[in-house]
Amino acid sequence: MKTLLNITRIIVGVLFIFSGLVKANDPLGLSYKMQEFFEVWGWSFLDNYTLAMSVAMNAFEIIAGVAVLVGWQMRLFSWLLLLLIVFFTFLTGYALFSGKVRECGCFGDCIPLTADQSFIKDLVLLVLIGFIFWKRNTIRPATNKMYSLVILFFAVIFSFAFQWFVLLHLPVKDCLPYKVGNNIPEKMKNPPGSIPDSTVITFVYDKGGKEIEFTADKFPDDFDDETYKFIKRYDKVVRKGNASPPIKDFALQTVYGNDTTLALLTEDKYQIYVFLKNGYSADGDWPTVLKAVKQSAAQKNIDGYLVSNIAIETLRGSAPDVFHTFTPLLCDATAIKTAARANPTLFLVKNGTILNKWSYADFEQALLMVNGLPANAAPVQQPEPIDSTNQQP
Helix, strand or coil, rough: CCCHHHHHHHHHHHHHHHHHHHHHHCHHHHHHHHHHHHHCCCCCCHHHHHHHHHHHHHHHHHHHHHHHHCCCCCCHHHHHHHHHHHHHHHHHHHHHHCCCCCCCCCCCCCCCCCCCHHHHHHHHHHHHHHHHHHCHHHHHCCHHHHHHHHHHHHHHHHHHHHHHHHCCCCCCCCCCCCCCEEHHHCCCCCCCCCCCCEEEEEEEECCCCCCEECCCCCCCCCCCCCCCCEEEEEEEEEEEECCCCCCCCCCCECCCCCCCCHHHCCCCCCEEEECCCCCCCCCCCHHHHHHHHHHHHHCCEEHHHHEECCCHHHHHHCCCCHHHHHHEEEEEEHHHHHCCCCEEEEEEEEEEEEEEEEHHHHHHHHHHHHCCCCCCCCCCCCCCCCCHHHHCC
């Protein structure tokens, strides 16, 4: 029994450390997943706290895993682990049986699990942790108290310091579809031979304080603009496909509303894109460094674009002056936060392929790379049209 208990502790401890590290590599990803659950439950008022909750949960998983391995304070941690796994099992079960959330984000974007895989994994862990909880009074520390405290101390420092680092810079291991080396137009296509989701356009209107939902081909008989007030429109999945493109809903629009995504991402020349969304901070010297990057790019005929969900009028009134030198493009906030984990983030792109990307904290590295790039070919000058009215006979 003691051997079985030790094996169970090792499995649970390693799994919790691994799970915590994978999510700590991208705490914003778990934060966005929490917001997805809160939106479904009507708890959007908690959105401003999801990042702090994500950091704390990731750190706890790592610390709890270490505590299980060293056998420190098992009476306490066995209770905490049991409560945590019950909570996780509820989340994965909800995602599986409700169908309102596709996946729980248990291992982040690096190891995507389907809802049923996540639920089965948590059921197994529930059994293992239940066994540890049952035998918690028989577990003895693997080392003396001083060594255990030192190990736990460094686990705490590492778990928070690592997350601070990736939030300031970018994930150490980039598992997102916008990672360096990926071609954006290719990632926007469905996998070969796949069947896409079948969707129907669905409208949500308010009628007398009650939300009414209907599809585009089934408008209510009494529909009129005075009684029905528009709330939103969305694509409802009526038949699930077997695959979807890694990059969804990524569209770049000019200030005039024209979609210029493929026109820009098929140009065989260097381009720089600055991704900016609401909530950015202009503190620090990154605006000055970004200005130097733009100036160096301009000398090499490299076009610069500002991709943002912020209205151009707002940017002109409050954004740092350096943003005014970029060509503005509008993009959905969800697509931006998926593409750019730091705010802002700079992309170097050629022919739609991401050659490199940098957090605002690493714009100095971007400047060095742009300085070393060869210049794009100068734009072809069109000849002046001939004014026939001024021609001499």
